[in-house]
Amino acid sequence: MSTTFWVNGVQQTVDVDPSKPLLWVIREQLELTGTKFGCGIAQCGACTVQIDGQAMRSCVTPVSAVADKRVTTIEGLAPGNGELHPLQQAWIEHQVPQCGYCQSGQLMSAAALLASNPSPNDDEIDAAMQGNICRCGMYGRIRTAIKSVNNVASATEKKLYYSVAGVNHG
Amino acid sequence: MGKWTRRAFIATGITTGLAAGGGVVVGIALRPGNQVKELAPKLGEENGKLVHTYIRIDSDNTITALIPQAELGQGVQTSLGQMLAEELDADWNHFEMEEAPALGEYATYSVGRAFLLAGVDFPDFAIPSIDGAFMRVADSLNLQITGGSMSVRTTGVLAMRTAGAATREMLLQAAAETWKIPVSEITTENSHVMHATSGRREPYAAFASRLADMTPSQLPTFKDPADYKIVGTHKPRRDIPAKVDGSLKFSLDVRLPDMLYASVMRSPVPGASLLSLDDSEARAIDGVTDVVVIPQASVSSMVGETLSTDAVAVVADSYWSANEALKLLKPEWSVTGHESISSDQIFAQFERDIAAQVERKTDRVQGEVETAFSTAARVIDADYHVPFLAHTCMEPLNATAEVRNGSAEIWVGCQNPLGFRRDVAQILGMDPEQVTLHNHAMGGGFGRKARPDYAMQAAILAQKVGKPVQLIWSREEDVRQDFYRPAVQSRFRAAFDADNNLLAWENTYTNKNEPVEAPLIPYAVPTQDIGYVNSPVHVPFGAWRSVDHSQHGFFTESFIDEAAYTAGQDPFEFRVGLLADSPRHLAVLTRAAEESLWSSPLPEGRGRGISLQESFGSIVAQVVEVTVEEGKVAVDRVVAVIDPGLAVAPDGMAAQLESGIIYGLTAAMHGEITIENGAVAQSNFHDYQAVRMREAPAIETYVINSGHKIGGAGEPGTPGIAPALANAVFNATGMRVRQLPLDRFDLDYQAVETGTVG
Ligand code: FES
Ligand code: FES
Numbered sequence: 031m032s033t034t035f036w037v038n039g040v041q042q043t044v045d046v047d048p049s050k051p052l053l054w055v056i057r058e059q060l061e062l063t064g065t066k067f068g069c070g071i072a073q074c075g076a077c078t079v080q081i082d083g084q085a086m087r088s089c090v091t092p093v094s095a096v097a098d099k100r101v102t103t104i105e106g107l108a109p110g111n112g113e114l115h116p117l118q119q120a121w122i123e124h125q126v127p128q129c130g131y132c133q134s135g136q137l138m139s140a141a142a143l144l145a146s147n148p149s150p151n152d153d154e155i156d157a158a159m160q161g162n163i164c165r166c167g168m169y170g171r172i173r174t175a176i177k178s179v180n181n182v183a184s185a186t187e188k189k190l191y192y193s194v195a196g197v198n199h200g
Numbered sequence: 201m202g203k204w205t206r207r208a209f210i211a212t213g214i215t216t217g218l219a220a221g222g223g224v225v226v227g228i229a230l231r232p233g234n235q236v237k238e239l240a241p242k243l244g245e246e247n248g249k250l251v252h253t254y255i256r257i258d259s260d261n262t263i264t265a266l267i268p269q270a271e272l273g274q275g276v277q278t279s280l281g282q283m284l285a286e287e288l289d290a291d292w293n294h295f296e297m298e299e300a301p302a303l304g305e306y307a308t309y310s311v312g313r314a315f316l317l318a319g320v321d322f323p324d325f326a327i328p329s330i331d332g333a334f335m336r337v338a339d340s341l342n343l344q345i346t347g348g349s350m351s352v353r354t355t356g357v358l359a360m361r362t363a364g365a366a367t368r369e370m371l372l373q374a375a376a377e378t379w380k381i382p383v384s385e386i387t388t389e390n391s392h393v394m395h396a397t398s399g400r401r402e403p404y405a406a407f408a409s410r411l412a413d414m415t416p417s418q419l420p421t422f423k424d425p426a427d428y429k430i431v432g433t434h435k436p437r438r439d440i441p442a443k444v445d446g447s448l449k450f451s452l453d454v455r456l457p458d459m460l461y462a463s464v465m466r467s468p469v470p471g472a473s474l475l476s477l478d479d480s481e482a483r484a485i486d487g488v489t490d491v492v493v494i495p496q497a498s499v500s501s502m503v504g505e506t507l508s509t510d511a512v513a514v515v516a517d518s519y520w521s522a523n524e525a526l527k528l529l530k531p532e533w534s535v536t537g538h539e540s541i542s543s544d545q546i547f548a549q550f551e552r553d554i555a556a557q558v559e560r561k562t563d564r565v566q567g568e569v570e571t572a573f574s575t576a577a578r579v580i581d582a583d584y585h586v587p588f589l590a591h592t593c594m595e596p597l598n599a600t601a602e603v604r605n606g607s608a609e610i611w612v613g614c615q616n617p618l619g620f621r622r623d624v625a626q627i628l629g630m631d632p633e634q635v636t637l638h639n640h641a642m643g644g645g646f647g648r649k650a651r652p653d654y655a656m657q658a659a660i661l662a663q664k665v666g667k668p669v670q671l672i673w674s675r676e677e678d679v680r681q682d683f684y685r686p687a688v689q690s691r692f693r694a695a696f697d698a699d700n701n702l703l704a705w706e707n708t709y710t711n712k713n714e715p716v717e718a719p720l721i722p723y724a725v726p727t728q729d730i731g732y733v734n735s736p737v738h739v740p741f742g743a744w745r746s747v748d749h750s751q752h753g754f755f756t757e758s759f760i761d762e763a764a765y766t767a768g769q770d771p772f773e774f775r776v777g778l779l780a781d782s783p784r785h786l787a788v789l790t791r792a793a794e795e796s797l798w799s800s801p802l803p804e805g806r807g808r809g810i811s812l813q814e815s816f817g818s819i820v821a822q823v824v825e826v827t828v829e830e831g832k833v834a835v836d837r838v839v840a841v842i843d844p845g846l847a848v849a850p851d852g853m854a855a856q857l858e859s860g861i862i863y864g865l866t867a868a869m870h871g872e873i874t875i876e877n878g879a880v881a882q883s884n885f886h887d888y889q890a891v892r893m894r895e896a897p898a899i900e901t902y903v904i905n906s907g908h909k910i911g912g913a914g915e916p917g918t919p920g921i922a923p924a925l926a927n928a929v930f931n932a933t934g935m936r937v938r939q940l941p942l943d944r945f946d947l948d949y950q951a952v953e954t955g956t957v958g
Contacts, residue, residue: 046518047486054520058461063453064446066643068594069675070523073885076594104446118444125436125851128859129272130443131450131594131643159893163885165594165644167862168855169896 035096037062038106048094053077055093056103064104064134068163075162078135079103085142087161104134107141117141120175128166136162140176149180255284255367261391261403263288264296265360270615271299271439272645272914275856278437279849280360286430287364287423290404291390297438299639365420373414374407425846425907432905434851439641451640454600454611456668460489461519462661463526463674466511466681468879470740472533474510481528482514487521490514491529494660499623499652506623506683507740508653515665519672526674538738538878543687546737546875547585550689550710553735560708560731563719567727572704576695580766584692584755585939588873589685589744590880590888595643596678599658602668607634608659613642615650623652624659646863647743651683676883683742684873686711690719690755695727700767702778703727709755710735715815718748721756722785722814723778739875745863746915749815753919754868754926754940757811761927762936771927772798772810784906785812785819788843792821795902796839805829806836807932811924817911818844822861824897824924828932831947835865835897835925843904844911853913854901860917861899866891868922872941889943 032045037060044059051070056062056079065088068076072087079088080102107115114122117140127133136159143150143158150158155176164172256264265284267277281297284290368388375393376383379400387394394401425431442448467474479491494511512531516522573579599612601624608628614620621637628635642649658671673681690709697703704727709719712732719730744750764774772793779786789812793799802808805828812821825837840857847853870889874881882888926937933947 047521050518050520054518057453058518061455062446063449063455066450066594067452067519067596067672069885071675071884071886074594074675108445114445121444122436122440125440125855127440127443128275128855129594129641129643130440130448133443134446137444156894161892163594163890163892165592165646165863165890167859167865167891167896169862169891169893170858170899171855173893173896 031094033093033097035093035098036100038102044093046093049092051089052079052091052093052096052101053088056088056101062103062105066131066134068132068135072161073163074132075135075139076132078138078162080138080142083142083145085139085158085161102138104137107137115141116179117144117175120178124171124175124178126168126171126175128168132162132164132166136164136172140172144176144179150176255288255363257405257408259405259408260294261291261405262294262296263290263391263404264298267297267299268359269299270613270617270639270645271641272615272649275437275439275849275852277439278435279852281438282430282435282848284360284364286428287361287420288368289388289390290364290430291392292430292435294391361422362420365422366417367411369417369420370411370414371404371407374410375402378407378410431848432846432850435849437852448641450595450643451600451611451613451638452595452598452643452670452672454640454670456600456602456670459600459668459670460515460517460665461522462492462513462515462658462669462671463519463523463677464494464511464513464657464671465526465529465531465677466509467531467533468680469533469536469538469877470681470738470879471507471509471536471538474512475532475534477512477532478530479512479514481530482525485516485521485525485528487517488514488525489516490665491525492661492664494657497627497656497660499626499656506651506653508656511657513657513661513671515661515669519670523672523674536738536878541738541878542876543587543874546687546739547689549737550585550687550735551583553710553733554689554691554708556733557708558733560733561712562729562731563712563716564728564730567704569704569706569727569729572727573693573695573706576703577698578696578700578766579693580696580762581691581693582759582762582936582938584690584758586685586688586751586754587871587940588687588739588875588880589750589867589871590679590682590873590882591644591646591648591742591744592675592679592885592888592890593642593644593646593648596675597648597654597673598671599655600668600670601655601658601662603628603659603663603666606630607636608662609636609638610655610659611638611640612655612658613640613645613649614652614655615642615645615647616652619650620652620655624655627656628659628663646745647747648682651742675885679873679883679888680880682873682880683740685744685747685750685867686713686739686741687737688751688755690751692755692759694759694763694766696763696767700769702763702767705730707731707756707759708733709752711737713741713743713748715748718752718815719756721760722782722812723760723775724781725778738878739880745860746815746918749813749915749919750864750867750922753811753813753815754922757813757920757923758926758936758938761809761923761930765930770799775810775812784843784908785814787906788812788819788841788904789821791902791904792823792839792841795841795900796823796825796837798823805932807928807930809924809927809929809931811920811927813916813920813923815912815916815919816914817909818842818913818916819911820857820916820920822920822924824921824928826925826928826932828929828947833869833925833929833942833947835869835895838897838899838921838924839902840899840917840920841902841904842916843906843908844913844916845908846905846910847903847913848910850903853903856913857901857917858899860915861921862891862896864918864921865895865897865925868925868940868942869895870941870943872944 034043066076068074070089072090077089265281267280269276277297285295391404492513496509498507514522514525601610617639621635622632625632625635661669693706695704705725707730709732761771764771809824820842823839827834
C-alpha cells in the first residue's frame with residue numbers, strides 16, 4: 031500500500047506496510063538519517079519530527095497517520111540558502127551538543143515550541159522539552175540556547191520567521 | 201614485577217596477567233616516509249606530506265592532526281588538536297583534525313600502559329620508547345582505547361604534545377639549513393618559520409618535504425605554559441556544526457547498497473545457551489530474509505574478557521520488520537542455575553560475605569585498628585548499598601558489517617577500534633589486516649562501547665547472510681544485555697575520642713575493580729583499614745562512567761558526612777580540619793564553599809550538602825542545594841569546582857563536568873537495575889528513567905588551573921553528585937540516605953521523624 035506525504039517540502043510516496051513507523055520510513059526509504067532511534071516507545075524524543083508543525087515521536091507514528099501531512103525533519107529545519115535556523119545557530123554558539131545524538135530531536139521540539147510560543151518561560155520550556163532525554167546531560171545548555179533565541183528579535187518578527195522556517199515549507 | 205631496564209623492556213616487552221597473548225613489542229620506529237599502505241589515503245592531496253604519524257602538512261599550509269582517540273561526545277579531538285597545535289605553533293584557523301585509522305601505528309599505548317599498570321611507574325628514560333610519538337607499537341597490542349578519562353592525560357600529554365614540539369623542532373632545523381643561519385635565530389608563529397633579522401617568513405609547507413629525511417626527537421623541548429596561545433583558551437568544537445543539522449553520520453546512519461537490517465536477542469538470564477529455536481512465526485513476517493543463530497564467542501584483551509553468549513537474530517529488509525519478527529521467535533534457553541536469583545538475594549549474599557570477612561584483602565591499613573576502636577569514646581557504623589546500573593547510551597548499540605572474498609569491513613562506533621578489529625577478525629577466522637574498521641563518532645559510550653560483543657554479532661550476521669547487514673540493538677536488548685556497573689555493599693565503622701576527633705576509619709566492601717584507589721579517602725585519619733571481600737555474582741561487570749569511583753564516591757563522602765554530624769561539626773569545616781596536608785583538595789573544597797555561599801542560611805525544607813572526590817587525576821568538590829517538598833526531592837543548584845591541573849579546553853571541561861554530574865544524578869535519583877528470576881527486570885526508559893529537563897538543576901562550574909599534572913575531564917564530575925545530594929537531603933530532612941536510588945524512598949513522613957533508610 032502506498033502513502034503520500036510531504037517531507038521538508040518535497041512530496042514523497044512510499045510503498046510500505048501502512049503500520050510501519052514514520053521513523054523507519056524516513057531513515058530507510060527516504061535515507062534521511064538525521065532523525066534518530068533511541069527507544070522505539072515514545073520515551074526519549076530522539077526521533078522527534080514535526081507533523082504539521084507539532085513535535086511528534088516518529089517511532090510510534092505509523093506512516094499511514096501522516097498521509098497528506100507535512101513532515102519536517104532536522105534536515106528541513108534550516109530555511110535553506112545556507113542559513114541556519116536561529117536555534118541551530120544558538121546551539122553552536124552555546125556549544126550545546128556533546129555526542130549530538132539527541133540533538134536532532136531536541137531541536138525539533140524546541141523549534142515547535144518557539145513557533146507557537148516565541149518567549150517561553152522556564153516552565154514552558156520544561157513542559158515542551160520533557161520528552162527529550164539527553165544522556166550527555168546538556169539540559170542547562172539547551173535551556174540557555176532556547177532562551178538566547180528568545181532575545182534576538184521581537185516576538186512578532188520571530189513568529190513570522192518560525193512559521194516560514196520551522197513549519198510551513200512545502 | 202622486577203625492575204625494568206631499557207634493554208629488557210624492548211627485548212621482552214611487557215607481560216602481565218591481563219595481557220592476552222603474552223604482551224607487547226615496542227620499538228619499530230615509524231619513520232616519516234615509512235608509511236604502510238593503509239596510511240596512504242591519509243596523505244591527502246598529492247603534495248601533502250605526512251611528516252609524522254600524527255601530522256599532515258598540505259601544500260597550502262593546512263595542517264591536519266590525526267587523532268587516535270574516539271569521539272564519544274566529549275570533544276576530545278578538539279582538545280587533543282589544541283595540544284598538538286600549541287606545541288607546533290600552528291595556525292588554528294588552518295588546522296584540522298581527523299580521527300586516526302584503526303591501524304597499529306595509532307595504538308594508544310600510553311593509555312594502555314596507564315590503564316594496566318596503574319601504580320607502576322617506568323623509569324623516565326623508558327617513557328619515550330614506550331609512549332613516544334614516534335615509536336610504532338606492534339599491532340599485537342591492539343589497544344586503542346578511549347576511556348578512563350585518559351585521552352588528554354596520556355595521548356595528549358605524551359603523544360600529541362611530543363609530536364607537535366618535535367615537528368616544530370624539525371621545521372626549525374630545516375629552515376636553519378636552508379637559510380644557512382643558526383637555529384637559535386629562527387622562530388615560529390602561526391604555521392610559519394621566521395627570521396626576524398632578515399625578515400624572512402615561510403610557511404611550514406615549504407619545508408615539509410625536507411622533514412622526510414629527518415629523525416624527530418623523542419624528547420623535544422616543550423613550551424612554557426605561560427606562553428600558551430591555544431591550550432587553555434576557548435576554541436569552539438569543530439564537530440558541533442554537523443551535530444545541529446543532522447548531517448553527522450553515526451554508525452547507525454551507514455547506508456550500503458543491498459544492506460539488510462537485523463535485530464538480536466540473548467537469553468534473559470545471562471550466560472544461557474540456546475537449546476532450540478522455533479522461528480516459524482518470525483519467518484512468516486513480510487520482509488524477513490533470515491533467522492540466524494549467533495554462537496557464543498569469547499575474546500579477551502587487556503581490558504578483560506568479553507563473553508558474547510548465544511544470540512538469535514532476525515534479518516529483514518527493514519529494522520522494524522526484523523524487530524517485530526524477533527518478538528515472535530520462540531527460543532529455548534539452557535538452565536544456568538541462576539534462574540531464581542533476585543537482587544535481594546544478591547544483597548543478602550553481600551551481607552553474609554562482608555560479615556564473614558572471607559579472604560578479606562586490604563587497600564590501605566595504617567595504625568592500630570583494634571586498639572583505636574576498643575579505646576574509642578564513641579563508635580558509629582553504617583552500611584551502604586548501590587544497585588546495578590546500565591549505561592543506556594543515547595545511541596543504541598549497532599554495527600554494520602560486510603564480509604566478502606576473504607575480507608571484512610565494519611562500521612561501528614566504539615571505544616577501542618584496534619581491539620574491535622582484532623576481535624572481529626578472530627571470530628571470522630581472519631587476520632586483523634583483512635578487516636577494515638571504520639570508527640564513527642558515538643552517541644555516547646560511557647564505557648559500554650569498549651566491549652566488542654555487538655560488533656562481533658554484526659560480523660557473524662554479515663558472514664552468514666552474505667550481504668551487508670546493519671545490526672541494531674533494541675533499547676530493551678541494550679538495557680537487558682549490558683555489562684553493568686556492579687551492585688555493591690559497603691560497611692563502615694568510625695571511632696572518635698572524647699573530644700570528637702575522628703581517630704579511625706574502617707571499611708569493607710564487596711568486589712573490587714578499578715581504579716585501585718577508588719575507595720581511599722583524602723582525609724588525615726590516623727588509623728585506617730580499608731578492604732574488600734569477593735562476592736561473585738552472575739551479572740556481567742562493565743566499566744561505567746568513573747567505574748568504582750561511582751559507588752565509592754557515594755559511600756565515603758556520605759559516611760564522612762555522618763562522621764561530621766556525629767562530631768557535632770559543620771560538614772565543610774569538619775573536612776577542612778582533616779585536609780591540612782592536602783592543599784589542592786583544601787583549595788577546591790574551599791572554593792566550592794565560597795561559590796555556593798555555604799554558610800548562608802536556607803529556609804525550612806531546603807538543604808545543602810557537600811562532597812569532595814579525587815578521581816582520574818582531577819579533584820572535584822560539589823555543593824548541592826535541594827528542596828524537599830511532600831517527600832519529593834528537587835535539586836535546585838549544583839556548584840562544582842575542579843582542579844584538573846590545567847583545563848586544555850575550558851568550555852569542554854565545563855561541559856564534561858555538567859555532563860558527568862547529570863549522568864551521576866540520573867543514577868542517584870532513578871538508576872536501578874534489579875534482578876528478578878535471574879534476569880534484568882528493566883527494559884527501556886519508562887522503567888529505567890533518566891533525568892530530564894524539568895529535573896535538571898542549574899549547574900555552575902569553576903576550574904582551578906593549579907599547574908599540576910593534567911587530570912581527566914570525562915569522569916570526575918560523576919562520583920561526587922550522589923553524596924552531595926544525599927548529604928543535602930540529610931541537611932533538609934534529618935534523614936540519612938544510605939541506599940540509592942533516591943526515588944525508592946518516600947521522604948515525606950520524615951517531616952515528623954528522623955532516622956535512616958537503607
Ligand atoms: S525513539 Fe521515539 S521517542 Fe525514543
Ligand atoms: S548530546 Fe549526547 S545525548 Fe544529548
